[in-house]
Structure formats: C-alpha cells, structure tokens
Amino acid sequence: MELKFSKKFKITQSKSSNKQNNVVLLKSDLKHNVKKVLKSSPEYSPGSPWNYLVAFMLFFGLFAILLWQLSALQITNGEEMLAKSENNQVRxxxxxxxxxxxxxxxxxxxxxxxxxxxxxxxxxxxxxxxxxxxxxxxxxxxxxxxxxxxxxxxxxxxxxxxxxxxxxxxxxxxxxxxxxxxxxxxxxxxxxxxxxxxxxxxxxxxxxxxxxxxxxxxxxxxxxxxxxxxxxxxxxxxxxxxxxxxxxxxxxxxxxxxxxxxxxxxxxxxxxxxxxxxxxxxxxxxxxxxxxxxxxxxxTLDMDMQKKLYQALQSGTKNSKATGGAGIIEDVNSGEIISMVTYPSYDNNLFIGGISIKDYTKLLNDKTNPLMDRAIAAQVPAGSTFKTMVATAALDAGAITKYTQYTSYAGYKFSNGALFQEYHNHSYGTLNVVGALTVSSNIYFCELIRHWDMNSLVPYLDKFGIGRVTGIDIPGEMAGRVPSPANKMLLANSTSPWLEPVWYPEGDSCNSVIGQGIGLVTPIQMSNWVAAIANEGTLYKPHIAKYFEDENKNRVDIPIEILQNNIAKAEAFNIAKEGMWSAVNGNGASISSLANLGVVVAAKTGTAEFGTVDSKGNYEHTHAWVTGFFPYDKPKYSFSIFLEDGGESLNAVRIMREMITWMVKEGKI
The missing domain is CATH 3.90.1310.10 (Penicillin-binding protein 2a (Domain 2))
Structure with missing residues (x-):
C-alpha cells in the first residue's frame, strides 16, 4: 500500500512588517490523504476495528512525517533560506x-x-x-x-x-x-x-x-x-x-x-x-x-443624464458668458445623486503617472478654475432661492399664515430712510406668501422678517443644512455660511474687518432673507434643501456610491442616511410648494418657461448680486440660480443650476428647460 503525502503549504507574510513567514500545513490535505489511503486498502470496511487500528497507524505515521518536514523547514531549510536572505538571494x-x-x-x-x-x-x-x-x-x-x-x-x-x-x-x-x-x-x-x-x-x-x-x-x-x-x-x-x-x-x-x-x-x-x-x-x-x-x-449616476447635463451646462455657460457653473439632479426620496456636473472641468487622465509641470501650471493659472468642483465647493449667495426656506420656516413658526399680506410698492424705505426695492424696482401691490414666491417679492420677505426675528429663523436654516457640509461622499465639500448676527460679529472681528460689528434688524435681516448679505450656500446644499421641501421634511445625506460588488458577485449596499427629520409641519411645506408651483404655472409666473414641458415643475429662481454698484444702484455682476423639483404631484427629482457671474437667472432656467425636455423625451421621468 503506497502512502501519498500532500506538500501543499500556505505561507503568509505580515503586510506591515515583512519580518516573518508562518508555515502552515493545511489540515484538509492531511485528512483527505488519510481517507484516500484507507479506501484503497483491500481490507477496508466501514466500522471494522481493524480499520480503526490501520487508520490510527497511518495517521501516526503521517503525523511523524509532518513533524519531520516542519523540523526540516524550520531548521535545515530555514537556515538555508536565512542564508539566502542575508546574501540577498531571496526576495x-x-x-x-x-x-x-x-x-x-x-x-x-x-x-x-x-x-x-x-x-x-x-x-x-x-x-x-x-x-x-x-x-x-x-x-x-x-x-x-x-x-x-x-x-x-x-x-x-x-x-x-x-x-x-x-x-x-x-x-x-x-x-x-x-x-x-x-x-x-x-x-x-x-x-x-x-x-x-x-x-x-x-x-x-x-x-x-x-x-x-x-x-x-x-x-x-x-x-x-x-x-x-x-x-x-x-x-x-x-x-x-x-x-x-x-x-x-x-x-x-x-x-x-x-x-x-x-x-x-x-x-x-x-x-x-x-x-x-x-x-x-x-x-x-x-x-x-x-x-x-x-x-x-x-x-447612483445615470450616465446618459450626466452627459446631457454636462453638455447643457457647457453651452449655457458659454452662451451667458459665465465664468463657470454647476448642475445637480437628486432623488428627493433617498439623497441619491442622479447627475452632478461642474464646468469647466479637466481631463483626469493627465494625472495618471504624474501630471507635468506644464499641464499643472496651465490648470492652476486658468482664471475659470477648472480644478474647482463648483457643485460642492462654490460658496456664493443664494439669491431669491433662499426665500423657499424662509417661507417654510415662517409658516411653521406661525410668523405668517397663508393669508398674511404685505404690500410691495416703489419707494419702500427702512425707518432710517434707506431705500429697499424689488428687483429692477418693480412693484407688485398686496401679496400673500404664495404670491410673493410667484413674483419673487423682496419687499414681502423684508416685511416678514421685520415682523419676526432673525434669531428665530436661524435654527430652521440649520435644520435645512445651511452652514454645514451635507456629507456627500466626494472630498472637498465646503460648508457655506448661515446669515446670522453671530456670524456677522465673527466676520467683523476676524477676516472681514470692513464689516460693522453690528446687526441691523432691518438692513441685515432684509438682505439675508432674500439671499444677499453674508449668507453663502453651495449648489449641493440647495438641491438638498429643495429635496427636503419636496418630500415635506426629510433632509437626506446626498450620496453617489450605491453599492459594492466583489469578485464573487456579493453585494454590499451603501446605506441611506437621514440628516434631519421633521424640519417643519406638512402644512408649511405644502404652502411653500404651492408658491414654487405658482412661480412656474400660476398667474404672473416668473419662471413660465419651465411650464408645459410634459411634466409639472415647481421652481424658484435667484439672482445673487455682487461686485460694484452702478449709478442706478444696480450691481454690475450677478450669479444666476434656478432650483426646484418635479413631478409636482409626486416629487421624484430636485435640481439646482448655478452660473457663476452668469447674469440673469433666466440663463440658468434655459439650461434646466433643455434638460427636462430631454428627460421627458428619453423617458427618464
């Protein structure tokens, strides 16, 4: 009877130190060979005492061989391997x-x-x-x-x-x-x-x-x-x-x-x-x-939508002569990012193997800043898109109701005589909150905060995620800034000494609630807070990773995370959503170009002013925003489009109109 011995060994090496090798005889091989020898014996019969004795003797013999081989490995072969190692002969x-x-x-x-x-x-x-x-x-x-x-x-x-x-x-x-x-x-x-x-x-x-x-x-x-x-x-x-x-x-x-x-x-x-x-x-x-x-x-991305949104943003940026821009489409019920683009961008293949100084210097010196991911890192005033949060908060807190009215008129002044006006100095007459969102009245929201309190609004802004990162799974996200009295004092005493260390209840508060002043947001924050309005109160952690799959097809899902629940009452959200619907579909709608696209859209635009002021009191530069959600009756997607120094908000609206039209045609809704 011939004995066959398996010489299959598993040698493992510590990854952290590489100091030692552990030699392990696989027990399964030993067990397998014992069974094989037993079954080949003519005297073999299951349950026979003689077979147990034979098995014991075979096992003992194999065990002795094992001990001898381990000894050889540790002493004889070990010395040989050590000698080779010392002479740099084993790597x-x-x-x-x-x-x-x-x-x-x-x-x-x-x-x-x-x-x-x-x-x-x-x-x-x-x-x-x-x-x-x-x-x-x-x-x-x-x-x-x-x-x-x-x-x-x-x-x-x-x-x-x-x-x-x-x-x-x-x-x-x-x-x-x-x-x-x-x-x-x-x-x-x-x-x-x-x-x-x-x-x-x-x-x-x-x-x-x-x-x-x-x-x-x-x-x-x-x-x-x-x-x-x-x-x-x-x-x-x-x-x-x-x-x-x-x-x-x-x-x-x-x-x-x-x-x-x-x-x-x-x-x-x-x-x-x-x-x-x-x-x-x-x-x-x-x-x-x-x-x-x-x-x-x-x-979570849909590559077809990603390519289309990038193309629309690229052409929209060039047509509006904007410095750059960003666009996001998010699932309002999970935080999944369906599409997220920034423009201009760069070819990441340049960095493989190390980017040349010439190419890197070119990217660094490009005034359009292609290395910046504007979708998560552009921190700018939100303009009138901010009013969607302010309206929801004021309704929830009881500062206003759906029927609270204020009058928009030319020549509106603060108590100190300073003028505060509608965009392009319009006047809209008497409005409730739905009407104010429809026409985007600055004066309505100024009156709202004058009768309320900025410090009462700030906790709602925190619930909506302003002033803190969303936690999206892309490094480099910026937090923005809450327009609070405390933050103005902090800025005045540190990085912005030109600011007065005083919060003016009229001037500062009115500028803040219309998305001007010291408040800063990112495009991802905007799409996320609008998603929370659309789903009536849940702020999700946005994410791009959906699941992992190993070589054996085992799947591990990325969990959906909730950042904030119960931001406000359902009634408050419903009224704010009605105002956003009316801004697109109602009488006097300011965003009517998003109507009649094959899906009902609710939206809000924003024109954030910056730079110097001309002789007529108008700023020479503006950022263009549009945000919203669709379908209105059963919200699925929120969106935000941002054009840096992109002029009128209509320029951002054109991009989203092109995108929604394409989505309807391609069956993406």
Missing part, C-alpha cells in the same frame, strides 16, 4: 491586486484598468550596515534622471514633488519599513523609456521594470470631479494609511480617494530566488499569498 515582491472599477446605475463602465509598465527600486541593494548608501543612490538618480526627466519633473495634486528625489523617498520609506521593501518610483513608462532603462541595466543596481496597470477615464472632463484620479504611493501615504504597500497606487481625489480601501483590494506576495544583482534566477516563484481583487463600485 519577496507584491503581486498587485486588481483595483476595482466603477459603473453607473445601469452598468455602464466609467473607469478602466489598462496595461502599464512601472519602474521599481529594491531598497536593500542600497543599505549597508543598516544605513542608506547616499552616494550610490545619487548616482542611480542621476542616471535615471537622464532617461526619465519628465517623470522627475512631474508633480502631484498637493503641489509637492512626487518623484523629485529617489534618495529622499528611499530614506523616508526605509525608515518606516526597512525589510526588503521595493518602491514604485515611476509608472506608465513609455516604450522609449523602457528601452533606455533596459540598455542601462548594468548601471542600475536593484532597478527593475514590471508589468502592471493604470487607470483610464474614458469620460474625462464629464466625470473627473466625481471620480477623481489615482497617484503613486508616497512615504507620507505609507506612514498614515496602513493598508498600503510601497508599490501601490492610491486614490488622490474624488471617489477614488473616498473609497480607496474598498477599491484597492489586498496585494498578494511572491518569493523569488535572485542573484547578487537582484535578477531572478528561476522563472517560477513561490506564491506566498494570492491577491484579493478590490471591490467594484456601482454609482
């Missing part, structure tokens, strides 16, 4: 994990991994008696610098040199992990660079080239602010991010950064026997651990 390299890709809600691939060539350096070739050989490294750096000049001049997103000095990186990373660590020092090499490096291999001790992959972003500018980009890992990354290896890439901005750990996966480990120069002796290495692929990420 452990990372097997890069497949980085997860991203898809839209319908399965359209938004990110790809494509073949790329990377350049690596073996740190231990430059270590003598525990110290880095600076002279040798400088020689290597100079040799590579002649080949990879553009790579060493590339800079990262944080404006620090990413490849400027091999010496600096080796010293820093060796201090963090001085155990046979390789470093990725250049990625995405060109064919010409690969040829030159191979031709200079005798001068490049411990330098090797290996195949890998890089990110590719097919939709470029349309998605760059959302997806972001990756970069080669730095010493600082290794110090603060415990799941990284020195040969990894890491998410730098956008979703690549927000969900980097889930996308990255886990690198595997491979042991190689190498010669004194670090070249592999054998073609086959020993797999110590298999890589675990990163998870794929499915987004």
């Amino acid at each position: 452990v390299e990372s097997i890069p994990a497949y980085r997860g890709v991203m898809f839209d809600r319908n399965g359209t691939k938004l990110v790809e991994n494509v073949a790329s060539v990377g350049l690596y350096i073996m740190i231990d070739k430059y270590i003598e008696d525990g110290e880095v050989n600076n002279t040798l490294l400088e020689e290597i750096s100079n040799t590579l610098g002649g080949i990879l000049g553009t790579h060493w001049k590339n800079i990262s997103d944080d404006k620090k040199t990413e490849y400027a000095s091999i010496l600096e990186r080796v010293i820093t990373i060796h201090g963090e992990s001085p155990y046979f660590t390789d470093i990725l020092i250049a990625s995405d090499l060109s064919n010409e660079e690969v040829i030159q490096i191979k031709a200079s291999s005798e001068k490049l001790l411990g330098i090797y080239i290996d195949d890998g992959s890089k990110r590719s972003y097919p939709y470029k500018n349309i998605l760059s602010a959302l997806l972001g980009y990756t970069g080669d890992v730095t010493a600082e990354d290794l110090e603060y991010i415990d799941y990284l290896n020195s040969t990894d890439v890491v998410g730098r901005t956008g979703l690549e950064r927000e969900y980097d750990e889930q996308l990255a996966g886990e690198d595997g480990k491979m042991a190689w026997e190498v010669d004194a120069l670090g070249k592999k002796i054998s073609e086959e290495g020993l797999t110590l651990s298999e890589p675990v692929s990163g998870k794929n990420l499915y987004l």
Whole structure:
C-alpha cells in the first residue's frame, strides 16, 4: 500500500512588517490523504476495528512525517533560506491586486484598468550596515534622471514633488519599513523609456521594470470631479494609511480617494530566488499569498443624464458668458445623486503617472478654475432661492399664515430712510406668501422678517443644512455660511474687518432673507434643501456610491442616511410648494418657461448680486440660480443650476428647460 503525502503549504507574510513567514500545513490535505489511503486498502470496511487500528497507524505515521518536514523547514531549510536572505538571494515582491472599477446605475463602465509598465527600486541593494548608501543612490538618480526627466519633473495634486528625489523617498520609506521593501518610483513608462532603462541595466543596481496597470477615464472632463484620479504611493501615504504597500497606487481625489480601501483590494506576495544583482534566477516563484481583487463600485449616476447635463451646462455657460457653473439632479426620496456636473472641468487622465509641470501650471493659472468642483465647493449667495426656506420656516413658526399680506410698492424705505426695492424696482401691490414666491417679492420677505426675528429663523436654516457640509461622499465639500448676527460679529472681528460689528434688524435681516448679505450656500446644499421641501421634511445625506460588488458577485449596499427629520409641519411645506408651483404655472409666473414641458415643475429662481454698484444702484455682476423639483404631484427629482457671474437667472432656467425636455423625451421621468 503506497502512502501519498500532500506538500501543499500556505505561507503568509505580515503586510506591515515583512519580518516573518508562518508555515502552515493545511489540515484538509492531511485528512483527505488519510481517507484516500484507507479506501484503497483491500481490507477496508466501514466500522471494522481493524480499520480503526490501520487508520490510527497511518495517521501516526503521517503525523511523524509532518513533524519531520516542519523540523526540516524550520531548521535545515530555514537556515538555508536565512542564508539566502542575508546574501540577498531571496526576495519577496507584491503581486498587485486588481483595483476595482466603477459603473453607473445601469452598468455602464466609467473607469478602466489598462496595461502599464512601472519602474521599481529594491531598497536593500542600497543599505549597508543598516544605513542608506547616499552616494550610490545619487548616482542611480542621476542616471535615471537622464532617461526619465519628465517623470522627475512631474508633480502631484498637493503641489509637492512626487518623484523629485529617489534618495529622499528611499530614506523616508526605509525608515518606516526597512525589510526588503521595493518602491514604485515611476509608472506608465513609455516604450522609449523602457528601452533606455533596459540598455542601462548594468548601471542600475536593484532597478527593475514590471508589468502592471493604470487607470483610464474614458469620460474625462464629464466625470473627473466625481471620480477623481489615482497617484503613486508616497512615504507620507505609507506612514498614515496602513493598508498600503510601497508599490501601490492610491486614490488622490474624488471617489477614488473616498473609497480607496474598498477599491484597492489586498496585494498578494511572491518569493523569488535572485542573484547578487537582484535578477531572478528561476522563472517560477513561490506564491506566498494570492491577491484579493478590490471591490467594484456601482454609482447612483445615470450616465446618459450626466452627459446631457454636462453638455447643457457647457453651452449655457458659454452662451451667458459665465465664468463657470454647476448642475445637480437628486432623488428627493433617498439623497441619491442622479447627475452632478461642474464646468469647466479637466481631463483626469493627465494625472495618471504624474501630471507635468506644464499641464499643472496651465490648470492652476486658468482664471475659470477648472480644478474647482463648483457643485460642492462654490460658496456664493443664494439669491431669491433662499426665500423657499424662509417661507417654510415662517409658516411653521406661525410668523405668517397663508393669508398674511404685505404690500410691495416703489419707494419702500427702512425707518432710517434707506431705500429697499424689488428687483429692477418693480412693484407688485398686496401679496400673500404664495404670491410673493410667484413674483419673487423682496419687499414681502423684508416685511416678514421685520415682523419676526432673525434669531428665530436661524435654527430652521440649520435644520435645512445651511452652514454645514451635507456629507456627500466626494472630498472637498465646503460648508457655506448661515446669515446670522453671530456670524456677522465673527466676520467683523476676524477676516472681514470692513464689516460693522453690528446687526441691523432691518438692513441685515432684509438682505439675508432674500439671499444677499453674508449668507453663502453651495449648489449641493440647495438641491438638498429643495429635496427636503419636496418630500415635506426629510433632509437626506446626498450620496453617489450605491453599492459594492466583489469578485464573487456579493453585494454590499451603501446605506441611506437621514440628516434631519421633521424640519417643519406638512402644512408649511405644502404652502411653500404651492408658491414654487405658482412661480412656474400660476398667474404672473416668473419662471413660465419651465411650464408645459410634459411634466409639472415647481421652481424658484435667484439672482445673487455682487461686485460694484452702478449709478442706478444696480450691481454690475450677478450669479444666476434656478432650483426646484418635479413631478409636482409626486416629487421624484430636485435640481439646482448655478452660473457663476452668469447674469440673469433666466440663463440658468434655459439650461434646466433643455434638460427636462430631454428627460421627458428619453423617458427618464
């Protein structure tokens, strides 16, 4: 009877220290071989005492062999491996994990991994008696610098040199992990660079080239602010991010950064026997651990809607001669972002492998600021869109009812004689709150706050999310600012000393409730508060990630989060919504161009003034806003369109009209 012994071992290496290998015999193999031998015996019969004795003897024999082999590994082979390790004859390299890709809600691939060539350096070739050989490294750096000049001049997103000095990186990373660590020092090499490096291999001790992959972003500018980009890992990354290896890439901005750990996966480990120069002796290495692929990420975005909104915003920005703009469409019942664009934008493929100084300087010096994600980071006055929150709050607090009336007339003055007027100095006569929202009356809301109190309004603004980030899963969001007496005092005593440290109950309060003054909002805050009005009181945390899926198709959903419940009573929301409906569909509607589009829309415009004032008392520059929701009877989507220095709000309305018309035609509603 022949005994067969399985030599399948699992060798694992600590990712953080690389100090030791644990050798483990898989128990399942031992059990399998015992059963196989027993069944092959002619005397085998289940339940026979003789068979139990045979089984015991076989098991004892196999166990003795196991002990002997473990001893050989630990003593004989261990000494041999240690000797090889000390003579730099055994190396452990990372097997890069497949980085997860991203898809839209319908399965359209938004990110790809494509073949790329990377350049690596073996740190231990430059270590003598525990110290880095600076002279040798400088020689290597100079040799590579002649080949990879553009790579060493590339800079990262944080404006620090990413490849400027091999010496600096080796010293820093060796201090963090001085155990046979390789470093990725250049990625995405060109064919010409690969040829030159191979031709200079005798001068490049411990330098090797290996195949890998890089990110590719097919939709470029349309998605760059959302997806972001990756970069080669730095010493600082290794110090603060415990799941990284020195040969990894890491998410730098956008979703690549927000969900980097889930996308990255886990690198595997491979042991190689190498010669004194670090070249592999054998073609086959020993797999110590298999890589675990990163998870794929499915987004809430509809890519068709994303492309259309970007195109509409792009043309609208150019037609209005605006500096830039942003557009958002959000699911009012979940906080899912269906489309979110910023314009102008940039091609995130430029950053793969490191962006050149020329390209980065061009982006930095562009006065339209393409690196800024205006959807989450543009902080500007809201203009008359702010009135939607003020109306809801005043109705809920009992400061007004649906039937409370104030009169709009030319020549309206504060008690000190200062003039306060309607936009373009209109006069609308006697109005209730629905009528005031319909025509966007400044004087009505000024009278409202004069009879109420700014400090009573502020808690409602907080509930709607003003002055704090929404928490959307894109890095770089700004908080805006609540127009409160406390914040004016803070500004006057710090960054804005030209402000008087006094809150004027008429001037400051009236400017604030019509979306002027010191209050600042972002487009994402606006679409989110309007979503809360549409769903009558729930402020969701907006999000772009929908769920993760691993290589076995196991799905993990991103939970829906609620930021605020019960902001106001349903009656208050219903009246405010009626006013927004009337602004589009009622008599004297100020946004009638959004009517009769195949879906009933409720909306509010805003024209936020800034800059210098002309001789007629008008500001020379204005931001253009429109926000709202649809369908009116059963709200599904909220939206906000922002044009920076975009003139009249009608310019923003035209963009949304084009978008809604397209959505109706394409069956997206």
